[in-house]
Amino acid sequence: MTAPRTRIVGRPQSRIQIGEWIDMAARRTPRQxxxxxxxxxxxxxxxxxRVHRLARGLQRMGLRQGDRVAVLATDSPEYVETFLALFKLGAVAVPLNYRLSPAEITTLLRTAEASWIFVGDRYAPDVLRAWPELAHLEHVIGYGGAEGTVPYERVLLMGTDGVLREAVVEEQEVIALAFTSGTTGLPKGVMQSHRMWKTMSANAVxxxxxxxxxxxxSASPLYHVAGLGLVLNAxxxxxxxxxxxQWDPAELLTWFRKGLTDVFLVPTMISSLLRQPGVSPADFATLRSVFYGAAPMSPDLLTSAMAVMDCDFYNGFGAGTEAGMQTVLTPEDHVRALHGHPHLLGSVGRPGYNIDLQIWDAxxxxxxxxxxxxIVTRSDMVMSGYYGQPEKTAQVVVNGWFKGGDLGYLDEEGYLYLAGRKDDMIIRGGENVYPIEIESTLAACPGVLEAAVVGVxxxxxxxxxxxxVVLxxxxxATAEDIQRFCRERLAKYKVPDQIRIHRDALPKNASGKVLHRLLREST
Structure with missing residues (x-):
């Protein structure tokens, strides 16, 4: 295919922009x-x-550099094409969590002052109903061409010919406004710069x-920084x-058999895969690596996964939306853990490249x-701040250091061990209780698939x-069985006073982290 004509005005030739990555890859391996x-x-x-056609079509419709463009849909090639086009045009991408209620989506669109939205057919009726309430919203583009939207493919047709005028985006400019998952309350709009996204990709690669x-x-949805980030890295x-x-263990197993080489999953997903009927090492014959996050993996599950999947394992920890990756537990660390250093399986690794990490007191x-x-970190991946909330920004960014509210400690070798979130810490009779220690014990209890601990x-x-606990x-297993197991392994004041048994999964955010706030609020 012949590359579309492109005019680049005033861009310093020594600086690569994210909007150019697809062009560079297409020149390098066009048929791949x-x-x-x-x-x-x-x-x-x-x-x-397709990205060039989409970008030209959007320009013809009037999209300007700096416009806020929301995206509300499940994962698809069109979703990624949209972001690549927005990066070329210097627009501000606003990915939205499709699991939110229509009222929550409306609130986020209003907060972001989005003037454009790309939407999947499943969510288009909700957006169209809310449109009269959204003063800034001007254009609704439908991936499936739902009635009342401008069909996505029509926008591509509008950009069939002509010259694409790519934007010059400086490193400090905001290119995405991503909302937090709301683990501690209402979502906050995180301003993510061009430098932040470039650095996140370089570090991950x-x-x-x-x-x-x-x-x-990647099982992380594209509206989450990990999901889109891993595709950009590729x-x-x-x-x-x-x-x-969307994530589906049975469907994913068929793709493993078709040659998947590398995956990102959370531990509960790995457990689900290993429990699929008829699963065997032959299903993972081409697999090279499993990158897991959101929580440390229990030694029993990791041992089983390494035996069946027979590949490298990475554990990644980070503040994601606000500060990118922070630490990595490497394949070599995992092997070392299984050969005489099992304590490392309770760690999330050591700081990644060009990341300064410290542990601070109050x-x-x-x-x-x-x-x-x-846990606090300083790097080129720290956000530009919370949109419209300077006071909250000042609380978490101190002299360039990001304070995400996660607790932990470092050992003599520089490995980081999590101790839960500051807001989740329990004070029982004057004793500090860190939920993650009890959760790790519960994860080792026979019959327990996942566990979360809260203070009441x-x-x-x-x-x-x-x-x-989810059985x-x-x-x-009964609540008495689980308490007995804990009493044999924990100090008395750490043993759960109450055990709630669930048969369904615990509530989680997009990155797979359990929403302790919702569990605390449950009666």
């Missing part, structure tokens, strides 16, 4: 598959040409060792990404090794410990 999805395969050359011949899948390396609408002083405090008010102790379908 960029996206594989249930609907087919698109090469890098095809994706480049280095630390997770991306290669050009990969066929990679574009940087001219490797192939699998895009399926007065912002660095604490000694082994002492629990707040108590007139005598101030707070007591309540555990929420395997075949388990007949």
């Amino acid at each position: 598959a960029c996206f594989v999805s249930p609907s087919g395969t698109r090469s890098f050359a095809e994706v480049r040409d 280095l630390e997770y060792r991306f290669l050009r011949d990969e066929f990679r899948y 574009i940087c390396r001219s490797s192939t990404s699998l895009l399926i609408p 007065e912002n002083n660095e604490v000694p090794l082994g002492q629990v405090g707040e 008010p108590d007139p005598h102790w101030g707070q007591t410990v309540r555990a929420h 395997a379908p075949e388990s007949d």
